[in-house]
Amino acid sequence: MTFHIVGIGASAGGLEAIAEFFENMPHNSGMAFIVVQHLSPDYKSLMVEILSKHTQMEVLRAEEGMLVEPNKVYLIPPKKNLSIFNQRLLIEQSSSTLPNYPVDILFRSLAQDQAEKAIAIILSGTGSDGSLGIHHIKENGGIVIVQNPESAKLSGMPENAISTELVDFILTPAQMPSQLISFIDHPPVTNNNHEDLLLISPNEFDIILSILRNRNNFDFSEYRSNTILRRIERRMIMNQVTNLKDYIMILQNNPSEATVLHKEILIGVTSFFRDESAFDELQNKWLPILFSEKKDKNLRLWVVGCSTGEEAYSVAIVLKELMDKLNNYFNVKIFATDINQEAINSASVGFFPKSILGNISSERLSKYFVPKDSGFQISRDIRQMVIFAQHDIIKDPPFNNIDMITCRNMLIYMQPVLQTKVLDLLNYSLKKKGILFLGSCETSGALVEYFETLSSKWKIYSSKGRTKQIDAKRMYAKTITFPDKEKQVSINIYKDSSYMQEDKLIKRLLSILPDKYLPLTAVVGSDMTLRYLVGNSEDYFKLPAGKLEYNITKMVPKELIIPLSTGLKKVFQNEEDLSYNNIHFKSKNNTQYIKLNLKLLPHKFGEEALAAVFFEEINSDKGNNFNDVNLEYDIGRETKQHINDLEQDLLLTKETLHAAIEELETSNEELQSTNEELLASNEELQSTNEELHNVNSEYQLKIIELTELNNDFKNLLSTVQIGTLFLDENLNVRKFTAPMDNLFALDNSDIGKSIYNLKNKTTVEDLVNKFVQVHKTIKSQEIEVKTKDGIEFELKIIPYDIGQNNYSGVMITALDKTCK
Known part of the structure; x- marks a missing residue:
């Protein structure tokens, strides 16, 4: 029997929200509910009794091994x-001793x-508990x-989520x-077989x-269709449509839906030291071997699909721990990359809950890590x-x-052909005996002959140094040719990170080219990025x-x-063409003298500003087709002196900055020590405050x-x-009614x-003694008494x-017999 299980996380201020939620939740929804709060260990929780008054569902305090059943509510014990x-x-x-995050534990x-x-579901509370857990919920297709x-009441947990x-x-x-x-009543599209969706509507x-x-x-x-289909079906359910044609209409009419689907497909679950035993083996066994075989002091690593940075x-x-342990230090550069720019931005900040x-x-x-108010900042080193x-x-x-690559839990989302393609590229990047670290469910696949298995359990491999020729398309997006009167000119188009249309750029370039002779030409953006390259650029x-x-x-x-x-x-800046004469540089064979012609490409409103740079050899017999004003440019003594002055200024600036940084570091260490103590005390007080708030x-x-x-009793x-x-126990008056x-x-x-101090209006003189007798013997009595006014009462003591x-x-009731 399958049904939805709802995990509810709350902290301070969450009791009212939980009660309001269950007051509006039908008792026969077919869902089960697990409620996790930050409870005080020093006080008995009354949640079972309180919540039972707000729902007709059975409310249970969770016990070890208890089977979760629909239409029941389970509460976390203190x-x-x-x-x-x-x-x-x-x-x-x-x-x-350590701060506890029970909501994250449940969600995961x-x-x-x-x-x-x-x-x-995350309700009122302080802090960030639950924010990591929802990554796992989304990764596995939940909501x-x-x-x-x-x-x-307190917005910390909701805002962090x-x-x-x-x-x-x-x-x-x-x-x-x-x-x-509404969500669970929406009929499933494929009855949990996502491939059916593809067979129905390829x-x-x-x-x-x-x-x-x-x-x-x-x-x-080239990604696994089952993973994509699961995300598509989930979005269909969220939008309450039952076939792909209707969902396509939503994608076409609502651009934001395509963005949401794109993000959900790319959701990556990561954490610090995921599979900690794998990291231990890497640190204690394989990295020391890599260190010992290094001939220089430069260590280059690449973390592929780094997500929000935890893996990197x-x-x-x-690496830092191992270098400290071996007293063997390297100039370490870890290149951490991901296709998701938002994830990269978050990783760069280095702040975690x-x-x-x-x-x-x-x-x-x-x-x-450096503790901050709501989390931890990765240390500067x-x-x-x-x-x-x-x-x-x-x-x-x-x-x-690259000396080592980690690419963990990314290949499992790709089809075998794409997996092989990516592994081929990773092997190309690795040096011989470089380490490849994959996820626990991934292998070297079709490229097993290119890798030596170091750890079959934790999927750690070593490159054998055998590589295939890398695809030229990775260096050039496209190669085109166009006829010239004297020769065929080939244009190699370098990979471009912008989204401009290539045909428009080429048209702009061709509009300023000479008729007969075309030197080496580069098209450059205002950010100095090379866009296009024409001709032989070898030198x-x-x-x-x-x-x-x-x-x-x-x-x-x-x-x-x-x-x-x-x-x-x-x-x-000036939007004017410019030329430089007499520039010389050393090539492989000799010293070359060239003329640089820089021309702004024509562009319309909204188009990117581009410039063409023509590298024309001065000794060329092709003639000069450019009529710009030439400026003599000599990289001689004056230029070298200018560069030297700039270097000296930079060095002085660095020294001044270094001195200022040292002073700030000294002050910062003292402040950090004080801050850590205050934060530790604050965390304890905050935790206690949350627990007391719930109590x-x-x-x-x-x-x-x-x-x-x-009030009802009164x-x-x-x-x-x-x-x-x-x-009361001393026979003093606690309460009474008018009769x-x-x-x-x-x-x-x-x-x-005391009852002894009250005036007795009955004819029974030892009436108070009757009260004392019942109090001592714990045995009830019934007697009849008559007041001095002649009214008869039946007394129960x-x-x-x-x-x-x-x-x-003792409690005494008096019933007027004349009223019977």
């Missing part, structure tokens, strides 16, 4: 963490156990609902049940991939080891001369090592850097119930008109007085029961 496995609840003791296990049947921060951009609905607690019912599936490619410039055609920083920490505590040891936390950049492993050129351009950059000043000989950078700057909320509800009960007694007198005035002279001032055979005081 001092425990709650998870689920095979639809049964598992209970673990929570840490008494719920996602793994229930996949698309998992639903996560996430968060309380509108404006309706929450919303900042992940993984939330499906932001609602008030009262609105959530109807949305849930053409529509291709149309959706085409829309995603056109809208987001990303091709999913984990690798950096492992407090819930990472569950994945990082306290020693590493104190050494490599670790951050400086990592270079983040947006990069598409499928289309963009790979890095080269002029060289690709830089490492990540490919198309900045023209980093590709040309050093003698051309100054004239190109200054000349292009003037052309773009206080429960007591407030109890007080309200008691007040209502007391109104009942006044309506029945039966004389009633309550005496009791017939037996004793009573008014409000007598409350608290009973001990006052306070529960479990305990008694405290």
Whole structure:
């Protein structure tokens, strides 16, 4: 039997939200609910009793091994963490020393156990508990609902969840049940067999991939169709459509839907030291071998699909620890790349919520992280080891001369052909004996002959140094030719990161070309990025090592850097063409003298400003077809002196900055030490405050119930008109009703007085002794008495029961016999 299981996470202020949610949730929805709160370990929780008054569903306190069933509510016990496995609840003791994140723990296990049947709800509370867990919920196809921060008593947890951009609905607690019912009542498209969707509508599936490619410039055609179909079906359910044609209409009419689908397909679950044993083996066994075989002090690593940075920083920490241990230090550069620019931006900041505590040891936390108000900042020495950049492993050129690559849990989403293609590129990037670190469910696949297996359990491999020829298309997007009167001119188009249309750019370039002679020509953007290259560039351009950059000043000989950078700057600023004469540089064979002609390409409003650079050899017998004013440019003593002056100024600036940084570091260390102590105290107080807030909320509800009960009791007694007198354990008056005035002279001032001090209006002189006797013997008595006015009453004297055979005081009722 399959059904949806809803995990509800809340902290301070969440009790009212939980009650409001269940008041609006039908008791027969077919869903099960697991509620996790931050409960105080020092107070008995009254949640079962309180919540039972707001729902007709059975409310249970979770127990070890309890089977989760529909239409029931399960509550976390105090001092425990709650998870689920095979639809049964598992209970673990929570840490008494470290901050606890029970909502993340539940969500993570719920996602793994229930996949698309998992639903996560985050209600009022402080902190970020739940924000990491919803990554797992979304990755496995579940949905996430968060309380509108404006309706929450404390908005910390909802706001942190919303900042992940993984939330499906932001609602008030009262609105959530109807949305849930609408979601689960929507009929499934494929009955959990996602491939059925492809068999039903293969053409529509291709149309959706085409829309995603056109809208987001990303091709999913070589990704596993089952993964994509699962995300598509989920979005269909969220939009309440039952066939792909209707969903295509939504994609076409609502551009934001294509963005949402694109993001959901690319959702990556990551964490610090994922598969910690794998990192331990890497650090203790394979990295030391890599260190020992290094002939230089430069260590280059590449983290592919780094997501929000946890993997890259984990690798950096492992390297730092190992270098400290071996006292063997390298110049480490970790290139961390991902196709998702938002993920790269987040990773670059290096700030993480407090819930990472569950994945990082306290020693590493104190050494490599700086505590902040709402989380932790990665330390500067670790951050400086990592270079983040947006990069598409499928289309963009790979890095080269890499000592180690980690590409974990990305290949499993690709079809075998694409997996082989990516592995081929990774092997091309690796040096011989370089390490390849894959995810636990991935292998070297069809390229097994190119890798040596170091650890079959943790999928760690070593490159054998055998590579295939890399596809030329990774260096050039396209090669075209056009006829010339003297020769065929070939244009090699370098990979372009912009989205401009190529045919328009070529047309603009051709409009300024000479009729007969075409020298080496480069088209450059205002950011110095090389867009197009025409002619033989062998003596002029060289690709830089490492990540490919198309900045023209980093590709040309050093003698051309100054004239190109200054000349292009003037052309773009003044919008006037410019030429430089007598520029010389050393090529492979000899010293070449050239003339640089810089011309602004014609452009319309809205088009990018581009300039063409013509490298014309002065000794060429082809003639000069450019009529610009020529400026003599001599890289001689004056220029070298100018460069030297600039270098000296830069050195002085660096020294001044270094001195200032040292002073700031000294002050910062002192402040950091104080700040850590304050934050530690603040965390303890905040945790205690949350727990007390929950206890206080429960007591407030109890007080309200008691007040209502007391009012009901008071109104009942006044309506029945039966004389009633309550005496405490000392036989002092506690309460009484008006008819009791017939037996004793009573008014409000007598409350608290001894029964011995009251005037007896009956003819029974030892009446008080009867009360004492019942109080001592705990045996009830019934007697008849007559007042001095002649009115007969039937008295019942009973001990006052306070529960479990305990008694405290006496209660007397008097019934007027004349009224029978």
